Amino acid sequence: xxxxxxxxxxxxxxxxxxxxxxxxxxxxxxxxxxxxxxxxxxxxxxxxxxxxxxxxxxxxxxxxxxxxxxxxxxxxxxxxxxxxxxxxxxxxxxxxxxxxxxxxxxxxxxxxxxxxxxxxxxxxxxxxxxxxxxxxxxxxxxxxxxxxxxxxxxxxxxxxxxxxxxxxxxxxxxxxxxxxxxxxxxxxxxxxxxxxxxxxxxxxxxxxxxxxxxxxxxxxxxxxxxxxxxxxxxxxxxxxxxxxxxxxxxxxxxxxxxxxxxxxxxxxxxxxxxxxxxxxxxxxxxxxxxxxxxxxxxxxxxxxxxxxxxxxxxxxxxxxxxxxxxxxxxxxxxxxxxxxxxxxxxxxxxxxxxxxxxxxxxxxxxxxxxxxxxxxxxxxxxxxxxxxxxxxxxxxxxxxxxxxx
Amino acid sequence: xxxxxxxxxxxxxxxxxxxxxxxxxxxxxxxxxxxxxxxxxxxxxxxxxxxxxxxxxxxxxxxxxxxxxxxxxxxxxxxxxxxxxxxxxxxxxxxxxxxxxxxxxxxxxxxxxxxxxxxxxxxxxxxxxxxxxxxxxxxxxxxxxxxxxxxxxxxx
Numbered sequence: 001x002x003x004x005x006x007x008x009x010x011x012x013x014x015x016x017x018x019x020x021x022x023x024x025x026x027x028x029x030x031x032x033x034x035x036x037x038x039x040x041x042x043x044x045x046x047x048x049x050x051x052x053x054x055x056x057x058x059x060x061x062x063x064x065x066x067x068x069x070x071x072x073x074x075x076x077x078x079x080x081x082x083x084x085x086x087x088x089x090x091x092x093x094x095x096x097x098x099x100x101x102x103x104x105x106x107x108x109x110x111x112x113x114x115x116x117x118x119x120x121x122x123x124x125x126x127x128x129x130x131x132x133x134x135x136x137x138x139x140x141x142x143x144x145x146x147x148x149x150x151x152x153x154x155x156x157x158x159x160x161x162x163x164x165x166x167x168x169x170x171x172x173x174x175x176x177x178x179x180x181x182x183x184x185x186x187x188x189x190x191x192x193x194x195x196x197x198x199x200x201x202x203x204x205x206x207x208x209x210x211x212x213x214x215x216x217x218x219x220x221x222x223x224x225x226x227x228x229x230x231x232x233x234x235x236x237x238x239x240x241x242x243x244x245x246x247x248x249x250x251x252x253x254x255x256x257x258x259x260x261x262x263x264x265x266x267x268x269x270x271x272x273x274x275x276x277x278x279x280x281x282x283x284x285x286x287x288x289x290x291x292x293x294x295x296x297x298x299x300x301x302x303x304x305x306x307x308x309x310x311x312x313x314x315x316x317x318x319x320x321x322x323x324x325x326x327x328x329x330x331x332x333x334x335x336x337x338x339x340x341x342x343x344x345x346x347x348x349x350x351x352x353x354x355x356x357x358x359x360x361x362x363x364x365x366x367x368x369x370x371x372x373x374x375x376x377x378x379x380x381x382x383x384x385x386x387x388x389x390x391x392x393x394x395x396x397x398x399x400x401x402x403x404x405x
Numbered sequence: 406x407x408x409x410x411x412x413x414x415x416x417x418x419x420x421x422x423x424x425x426x427x428x429x430x431x432x433x434x435x436x437x438x439x440x441x442x443x444x445x446x447x448x449x450x451x452x453x454x455x456x457x458x459x460x461x462x463x464x465x466x467x468x469x470x471x472x473x474x475x476x477x478x479x480x481x482x483x484x485x486x487x488x489x490x491x492x493x494x495x496x497x498x499x500x501x502x503x504x505x506x507x508x509x510x511x512x513x514x515x516x517x518x519x520x521x522x523x524x525x526x527x528x529x530x531x532x533x534x535x536x537x538x539x540x541x542x543x544x545x546x547x548x549x550x551x552x553x554x555x556x557x558x559x560x561x
Contacts, residue, residue, distance in 0.1 A: 339423070341470035343445050344414075347531060351410045359445050373446045373468055402414060403471070 004298055010288075010383040014038065023354040023391045028173055028379030029330050031204055031226045033287075033364075040286035041279050052278055053252060053269075063278060070281035071268070078218065078235055079290045085241065087121060087234040087268040088276050091271045093123040095219035095234035096167070098271060099196055100127035100249040103240065104165075107194075108330075110136035115164045115193070117150060117179065118143045118369060119172035122362040124198040128167055132204040141365075148172075148324030150179045156187050163193040164316035170202035174361045174375065175325035176307065176332030183277065185214040194240060200224050204291065205331050205379070206300040216240045217390070222280060226381075227287030231280030234271070241267035248273040299382055303331040306380045313393045319400060323375055333360070334361070337396065340403045342374040348402060352395035413527035413534075414471065422471030427464040427481035438551055440467075440544030444538055447473050451544040458489050470537055476525055477541035483518040488555050489549065491515055495522070496542050503524075504525050 010016050012034040015024075024032060045314055050060040052067045069085075075083040089095045104127075108114060114128045118141050132139045142155040142164075150168075159166075165186040171178050185195045196217035202208055204225040210218050219234040222228055236244075246253060246264050250273035256263040264270045291299065310333050319338035337345055346358035359374045360367045367374060378392055422441045428545045431437075431452035440449045449467035453460060463484045468517045484492050491512075498519050503526060513517045 343447075343470040343534070343537065344422075344472070347413070347534060348410065351407050364446070367446065403419065405419070 004294060004302060004382075005082065006302065006383050006385040010292070012036065013383055016383065017056045021353050023388045024260070024378065025354060025356050025384065025388065025392060026377040027162075027204070027384075028201060028224070028377065029357050029364075030229070031104070031381050032383065033228070034226055034290050036181050036290050037227060037283050037286045038050055041283045042277055050281065051275055061097065063376065067276065067278050067281050070285040073129075073285045074233055074235075077208075077292070078233075079099055079191045079210070079211055081211060084267055085235055085238050087236060087241070087271045088281055089232045089234050089271075090230055090277070091221035091232035092198060092219040093232075095217075095232055096124055096198065097127050098195065098234055098247050099217055099219075099236070099244075100131045102244040103194075103273070104131040105135065106243070106245060108132070108135045108137050111162060112137040113140050113158075113160065114164055115140045115155070115158050115166045115188075117144055117168045117367055119150075119154075119175055120167070120169055121173050121179060121198065121200070122193045122364070124169060124196075125365070128165070131207075134186070136236050138162075144172075144175070144177065146324065146327070147326055148175045148177050148186075148329070149326035150177065152180060152183060152187070159187060159193065161191055163188065163191050165194050165196065166233035167198070169198040169200075170208070171205075171330055171332070172325065173201050173332065174334050174363045174366055174377065175323050176329040176334070176379075177326040178206075178328040178330055179213065181213050183187075189214065190299040201332065204299075205296075205303050207296040210235050222284040225284075225287050226249075228277075228280050228283035228291055231277045231284050236267065238267065241271070244271075246270050246273070252276075263322045279392075294382060296340065300330070302382065303380050305382075306384055306386070307331055309386050310378065310380075311391045313373040313389050314396070317393060317396055317400065320396065323370065324342075330379040332377065334377045335378070336372060336375055337400055337403075340399065342376045344403070345376045345396070345399050348399040349392070349395045353364060354392050354395045358393070382394050408529070409530045413531060415524045415527065417524045418471060418475040418527075419477035419479040425465075425474050425478035427478065427485075428466065429464050430466055431462060431464050436548040438544045438548035440540045440547070441472070442469075442540050443445070444536070445470065447474060447479055447537065447540060449473065449541050449544050451477070451548050451550050455489070460484050460487050460489070460492060465541060465544075467542070472525070472528060472534055472537040473540050476538040479522055479525065480541050480545065483521055484545070487518075492545075495519060496546065498522075499525070499542060500539060503528050503535055505529050520558070 048062045050063045052064040071086045074086045145151045188195045194216040197215045199220040203220040216237045222231040252271045260262045321332040342358040357377045434452040435455045436453040447469035454462035461479045498511045528534045539555045
């Protein structure tokens with residue numbers, strides 16, 4: 001197993017210099033930024049910044065080169081077939097809304113069905129719920145089983161020729177379960193449905209190859225992958241993107257405009273109205289360079305080992321209930337402490353210098369299914385090590401003692 | 406453990422959080438309102454039985470963290486038997502205390518009740534938790550305003 005030294009890597013993150021002793025276990029919400037990303041953005045603004053795709057002057061051409069180079073960088077990172085399949089958006093939420101608003105009404109009609117899993121983040125649930133409401137379609141929910149594993153048999157039973165889209169997460173942001181996306185795609189394509197994958201939690205921590213997965217859309221946010229906020233990516237199979245009308249309209253996405261009508265550019269520019277987050281794309285390039293510098297296999301192995309250690313360590317704490325995450329859980333552990341509300345746990349952990357997320361994690365229907373108000377969630381990044389998990393476990397123990405006195 | 410944390414989770418808070426008082430529905434409430442904190446999913450329903458301008462009985466139900474449960478429990482204890490004007494004076498004082506605003510003047514007769522709410526002032530040091538302490542009070546206020554009620558008051 002290839003491992004690297006997270007302690008040494010941590011020095012690449014200025015936040016840990018400014019906040020000594022911080023145990024940051026909330027990378028699932030947003031990852032911290034390495035110097036390479038912070039400096040890369042600043043350097044771009046200092047040296048090469050101008051608006052893109054407009055100016056005939058050299059500086060604008062240079063800025064455009066950076067922006068389009070970022071697109072190519074993302075293409076290679078995802079192993080997409082063509083860089084025109086990479087649409088820059090604000091984040092995964094906007095990526096999913098783009099598909100729901102553009103592809104959705106053109107392809108989902110009354111009586112059709114959209115299938116999601118029961119571990120979706122609200123961002124991969126609400127847009128489909130709204131689309132179905134508007135179209136008179138039905139939203140179907142494929143369940144995970146009691147062990148937290150996605151139930152392929154029950155999923156398959158939901159698929160019919162009425163199924164137009166399957167929208168699933170790659171890794172659950174609550175349970176950490178890795179969904180069998182390639183098999184899901186195979187089954188969905190079997191009934192003629194397209195597949196959108198929410199890759200927010202997978203992109204920062206494992207190799208992702210959209211052609212191997214076979215999915216039609218893949219969405220992720222830059223900020224969860226050590227990049228800046230405000231930039232994200234929608235990968236769309238070129239054929240799928242071509243069949244989609246524009247969503248937001250305006251400058252930068254047209255070929256010809258008269259008062260009567262407008263001709264639109266081809267993808268991806270058709271979907272990038274207005275000035276994009278140029279520096280964000282540059283920052284995302286640096287984030288990808290950072291991830292590739294370590295290696296995605298190495299990151300996955302590191303975080304899988306941390307996850308195993310975390311499960312082992314937390315399971316020993318009496319009264320601690322881990323939310324099941326299946327056999328292939330990666331980097332995310334949700335739990336509850338008997339008789340103690342997650343918010344109280346979060347406050348006590350914070351006082352011990354341990355930053356975790358508490359609450360419903362934008363997955364209220366899943367909380368309802370589990371019969372809980374929320375969870376405490378620890379999620380890992382490249383800078384975490386076993387000592388961080390020990391600090392977490394010690395703080396949880398202290399919390400347990402405090403509330404049982 | 407830090408002093409701030411000890412201040413927040415005093416024994417009396419932990420006790421009321423674990424064993425909330427007046428934790429049941431009223432059979433014939435004249436007023437009720439639900440409070441909801443969408444941030445954490447905490448829910449509280451406050452029941453009031455008002456006779457004239459006096460709170461004859463008050464109770465609550467719901468699920469929440471130790472802070473919001475203890476705040477609701479202590480609230481029901483101090484509100485029982487108060488006039489509406491007294492109740493509002495106590496809320497104003499409490500709200501000012503936990504948000505760090507300049508203290509309101511409390512009539513001499515209510516000073517003891519205001520002191521009973523003091524264990525909750527530890528939330529001042531935790532801005533993210535102030536809403537936990539004020540949620541039941543906002544629900545109480547909503548119950549008064551909405552008459553027989555059914556409105557949900559949100560902290561957001």
